[in-house]
Amino acid sequence: MKHYVVRPRSGKGWILTLAFVALIALGLWPVIGWFNQPRLWLGLPWLAVWTYVIVLGCWLVMLLANRWLRVSSHDD
């Protein structure tokens, strides 16, 4: 058989893949360095706020992905 690496098969698939990769990059160096300040926003340290921005981002991207995949609900 002809061997291959699995890749997205549609434009939306590529967008989701890039969104997943971008979300992961947001939590690592060098991005995390930009928020490494002893300052507060809404009463929380910048790094804590950024952490929960990433949490929110993960949730929203997966919600979008589910919508795009047209996940049916009849079986649950």
Next chain:
Amino acid sequence: MTTSLLPLWITLGYIGVALFIGLRARGGHLMDSLEEWGVAGRSMGPITLYLLIAAGSISAYTFMGAPGWAYSKGVAVFYVVIYLSYLALVAWYCGPKVWAFGQRFGHVTQGAAIADRYQSPLLGGLAALVMSIGSLAYAVLQTMGSAYILSVMSGGRIPVWAGVIVILSVIAIYLYVSGQRAIGLTNAFQGILMLVVAWTVGLWAAHHATGEMGFAGVFERLAAERPAFLTLPGADGKMSFAFWTTSIIVSMLSFMPPVWSQWMSARSADTIRRSATWLPTYYIVVLPMVVVGFIGITALPNLGRADTVALEFALQNLPSWLVGLLGAGTLAAAMSSCEPFLHSVSMAYAKDIAQPLFRLGDAATARLARRLLIPVMALIVAPVAISEPSNLIMILLVGLGFATQVLPAFIGMFLWTRASRRGVLAGIVSGFSVTLAFTLIWPNPLGIHAGFWGLMINLPLFVIVSCLTPPVRDDVVERFFELAIPGRLPSGRR
């Protein structure tokens, strides 16, 4: 130590409720097959699965270790929340595929899936055996945490050895009777309890410390007096950007066996996607407990053990009923993480090692898996937990480091058809050796996580050896990748 008996009664009450729920979880189902006892007949709905995975990933670390990290290091503790959210992304992508493999090919363990993909019971058994080292170390740590809580809540009346026996006996009873169904329902209860307890304790502690019903006052004081706690590398200078980054990468790539079983317990592939989508929202549970650790920096400046900061603060400043709730919440966190590991080790020993070795039938394997719970607990977990070994964290780190080194096996399952048996084996062995050396002999060189060093050797070797050795049979690869390719997954039960 507390002198009131109220915290102890609340904690014991929690144990009683968990036992009741665990026993009731069986619900008339026959537990004579691994399909039932191991993966709950692949029947779990999205809410149960959400709480099962969430509570399973929130261990005693959240109630003891995380406040301890905040107390000794500062905001470095938030790396945990980030990697847990990334684990949700991994679950969203890989979980439905694992479920589909299990449903189509009858896998009930991670080792069985590896053995099938690479047509090698030896590779499956080896992966199961070495994964069990990390799993058992994890279970022992959670058991020790549970026994410690019982000891504190009883004012020292329940010694650690008795606490270990009580906790393991309760888990053994409901796991033996109800298997994965018990883990599902008890984790759902424990997950809700943890969320309520963490926020109640966090807000109460913040109000006690600052007079406000919010966390701003806590951090404003730190920003003014101890700003090093608000940035990396933290107050103790140990969490560099390199260690933060590599710790997150290594942690998010660890496919621990209980998570695999949880995915396979879902009712459908869609159920996993929906649960994974909402998983990050659960990790707000970490924030209030971390705040208690930050409060401790100024309230308890001379604490001997950082991981006791939340309990010490509660014992000195909070009402007895809330101390009891904190004890119950911490115990829930420890038990909800301990039981899936005990369950998966028993299954792996029976299914991935004993069955191919002794050519057992499926019914005999299922009986053996249930019965193995007792010796695993009585002969391994209990004695080690009672002896409270000082190097257990090291065993755990090596175990988790290995878990990440199994990554090539999963790349060959989800992403790359050419992955060969020998390539996977070469990657695992080399990666594990490097991780072992960089954990025990030269810990984390250049401030980079030992597991990441392991991956840097592991992955290139895996690719090179795979390209140079014969691939797995075409028909096997085709049936796996028929399900692994995006868009070809079943959306529901078939």
